[in-house]
Amino acid sequence: MFQNEIKDAYHDCVQDLIHQPVVRSMDQYIQHGDVDCFEHSLFVSYYSFLICRKLGLDTRSAARGGLLHDFFLYDWHEKSGRKGLHGFTHPKTALENARRHFELNETEQNIIRTHMWPLGLPVPLYPEAWVVWMVDKCCTFAEVAGWCRTLYRPHPLVPIMNPVKGR
Ligand SMILES: [Fe+2]
Numbered sequence: 360m361f362q363n364e365i366k367d368a369y370h371d372c373v374q375d376l377i378h379q380p381v382v383r384s385m386d387q388y389i390q391h392g393d394v395d396c397f398e399h400s401l402f403v404s405y406y407s408f409l410i411c412r413k414l415g416l417d418t419r420s421a422a423r424g425g426l427l428h429d430f431f432l433y434d435w436h437e438k439s440g441r442k443g444l445h446g447f448t449h450p451k452t453a454l455e456n457a458r459r460h461f462e463l464n465e466t467e468q469n470i471i472r473t474h475m476w477p478l479g480l481p482v483p484l485y486p487e488a489w490v491v492w493m494v495d496k497c498c499t500f501a502e503v504a505g506w507c508r509t510l511y512r513p514h515p516l517v518p519i520m521n522p523v524k525g526r
């Protein structure tokens with residue numbers, strides 16, 4: 360499969376989510392370094408999709424769960440009266456937000472709820488949830504280390520991130 364076909368196959372998995380203003384609003388919040396939460400989630404989603412495709416797993420659930428795994432919709436650097444530590448509580452918040460806006464299957468819900476394991480329970484139940492769990496850790500490390508300039512930009516997902524400018 361050529362790069363463009365892979366990109367289109369990825370887009371087919373997430374197209375009903377990725378252009379929604381509420382999903383795009385994740386770009387208002389910095390995640391790590393200078394990477395915002397939308398960009399972080401997009402790359403966790405995309406690389407999880409690619410790995411699941413190689414392994415013959417459920418690419419659609421991995422892409423969708425990955426895109427919404429950090430759908431908590433606040434600036435986690437600010438305290439602002441939230442109860443509990445962000446690292447432990449945000450998967451539950453992200454899942455509640457995601458269920459409020461979208462219909463999710465069991466795998467997608469498990470991906471979101473367990474992506475910070477072992478910080479909080481439950482344990483990932485599906486192979487796709489373990490893939491997203493691992494990719495999230497790798498992307499976080501790359502972002503904190505400042506490697507995302509090389510890994511993410513420029514990148515074939517730019518047209519998906521900026522459809523007006525990119526297509
Ligand atoms: Fe997270």
Ligand SMILES: [Fe+2]
Nearest residue numbers: 399428429495
């Ligand atoms: Fe994340």
